[in-house]
Amino acid sequence: MTREKSSERVTPTDDLRSAPENAQPEPSASEHAIPSTGEAGPALVDKKARKPLIQADKLSKYFPVRSGWFGKTKLVRAVDQASLYVRHGETLGLVGESGCGKTTLGRTLLKLVEPTAGRLRLDGLDISRYSARQMRPLRRRMQIVFQDPYASLNPRMTVREIVAEALQIHRLAESPADELRQVTELLERVGLGSEALGRYPHEFSGGQRQRIGIARALAVRPEFIVLDEPVSALDVSIQAQIVNLLLDLQEELKLSYLFISHDLKVVEYMSHRVAVMYLGRIVETAPAASLYERRHHPYTRALLSAVPTPDPERRRLRILLEGDVPSPIDPPSGCSFHPRCPHAEPGRCDVEAPPLTELTPGSHHRVACWHPHL
Ligand SMILES: Nc1ncnc2c1ncn2[C@@H]1O[C@H](COP(=O)(O)OP(=O)(O)OP(=O)(O)O)[C@@H](O)[C@H]1O
Ligand code: SF4
Ligand SMILES: [Mg+2]
Numbered sequence: 001m002t003r004e005k006s007s008e009r010v011t012p013t014d015d016l017r018s019a020p021e022n023a024q025p026e027p028s029a030s031e032h033a034i035p036s037t038g039e040a041g042p043a044l045v046d047k048k049a050r051k052p053l054i055q056a057d058k059l060s061k062y063f064p065v066r067s068g069w070f071g072k073t074k075l076v077r078a079v080d081q082a083s084l085y086v087r088h089g090e091t092l093g094l095v096g097e098s099g100c101g102k103t104t105l106g107r108t109l110l111k112l113v114e115p116t117a118g119r120l121r122l123d124g125l126d127i128s129r130y131s132a133r134q135m136r137p138l139r140r141r142m143q144i145v146f147q148d149p150y151a152s153l154n155p156r157m158t159v160r161e162i163v164a165e166a167l168q169i170h171r172l173a174e175s176p177a178d179e180l181r182q183v184t185e186l187l188e189r190v191g192l193g194s195e196a197l198g199r200y201p202h203e204f205s206g207g208q209r210q211r212i213g214i215a216r217a218l219a220v221r222p223e224f225i226v227l228d229e230p231v232s233a234l235d236v237s238i239q240a241q242i243v244n245l246l247l248d249l250q251e252e253l254k255l256s257y258l259f260i261s262h263d264l265k266v267v268e269y270m271s272h273r274v275a276v277m278y279l280g281r282i283v284e285t286a287p288a289a290s291l292y293e294r295r296h297h298p299y300t301r302a303l304l305s306a307v308p309t310p311d312p313e314r315r316r317l318r319i320l321l322e323g324d325v326p327s328p329i330d331p332p333s334g335c336s337f338h339p340r341c342p343h344a345e346p347g348r349c350d351v352e353a354p355p356l357t358e359l360t361p362g363s364h365h366r367v368a369c370w371h372p373h374l
Contacts, residue, residue: 051088052087052121053123054120055084055085056082056083056118056119056121057083057118057120058117058118059083059108059109060077060080060082060115061078061079061114061116062078062080077280077328078101079108079115081118082118082277086224086258088254089256090256090272090273091250091256092259093270094260095264095275096303098262099325100279101280102277103228103260105277109258139170140221142222143217143225144226145210145217145225145226145227145228146228149207149209149212149234150206153201155201155202156200157201158199158200159204163187163215164179164180164219166217167183167219167220169220182219183219186218187212187215189215189218189249190214190215190218190249191245192215196208206234206238210231211242211245218253223255224255224258225258226260227257227259229260231263231266243270257270264306264307268292271288274287274291276300278325278337280328283367283368284300284368284369287365290364296365296373297373298341298373299341302321321340323339334350334353335350335369338350343371345371349370352370353368356368359372359374
């Protein structure tokens with residue numbers, strides 16, 4: 001994948017590789033400590049950028065489901081004690097197999113679904129138990145761009161109405177003329193001209209629809225955007241355009257992203273840091289460059305070994321994951337990866353869940369495994 005715009009800009013992973021060597025990372029006392037320096041690239045070096053905009057501590061989301069007419073109600077542990085943070089102007093990539101809870105985690109961070117347990121902070125403010133009414137003024141700060149640009153836009157509304165609706169809900173336009181000016185500017189900003197205003201979603205291609213979705217998200221001037229597989233439904237050539245648009249917008253507007261994707265190459269390209277999720281839990285998190293160079297959790301190693309590579313030696317080292325992802329209704333005891341893990345230690349891995357801990361102080365590389373690959 002190549003960038004089309006801002007060709008002089010280095011990739012986020014290059015930024016990380018050039019992080020100042022003499023940076024003094026704060027000692028991280030717990031698994032949830034936020035590093036203040038040391039892993040941030042040039043785009044993140046100002047003071048505000050070091051602080052977390054979004055922070056989740058042991059956040060869980062369980063869905064009650066009933067099996068059969070008279071069956072008992074059981075809980076789907078879609079997100080199970082997940083801890084992560086996203087700093088100002090930063091992209092956190094989120095990867096993991098289908099059904100591991102990525103979308104649910106993204107939606108819980110936005111409070112589109114209520115967390116079952118755990119703590120959630122927005123810019124330091126504890127919003128874990130905020131009601132819908134309390135959330136209303138904060139909604140504007142957090143937006144989402146969906147995977148399916150076909151299903152996420154109302155087919156009966158014109159593009160102008162779709163983008164203007166967000167401005168109206170949050171009363172961000174002073175007059176109809178101001179509203180039109182803002183909508184036109186937003187469309188231009190995402191690469192669509194004013195001729196798009198009176199047209200309907202079905203008149204656009206997938207990539208153009210995703211641009212409309214991005215314009216709608218941007219209309220309320222958010223700080224944090226959950227990008228839930230924003231390019232997965234698009235052709236490869238169009239994917240690059242949308243990825244570059246998102247990077248340009250981030251640079252210009254200092255946006256923070258949670259970038260969810262199955263495409264590990266795109267995640268590496270987009271992300272400053274990456275979190276790996278397995279069965280509702282975060283099992284490894286690290287600066288992108290560090291994770292792609294040295295993955296320590298057996299699951300991450302298997303997941304990343306599947307990334308297509310022209311190198312025959314690396315292809316040979318591909319690790320095949322055996323078995324399906326277990327059900328989140330009845331997850332395995334201890335480390336939930338133990339039934340599929342080649343390094344599982346009987347009596348320990350199947351009994352005790354490993355906490356997410358920093359491998360070496362200051363590395364900002366955290367792993368939840370009793371026997372991380374060193
Ligand atoms: N509203 C719901 N009610 C019951 N179970 C749900 C609900 N939403 C999600 N789940 C379950 O929670 C688990 C996590 O789903 P989620 O969609 O978050 O995974 P995902 O990682 O985004 O998957 P994919 O990569 O396929 O998009 C799945 O087992 C799913 O079936
Ligand atoms: S804790 Fe044990 S089972 Fe889990 S990933 Fe590590 S070695 Fe494997
Ligand atoms: Mg999903």
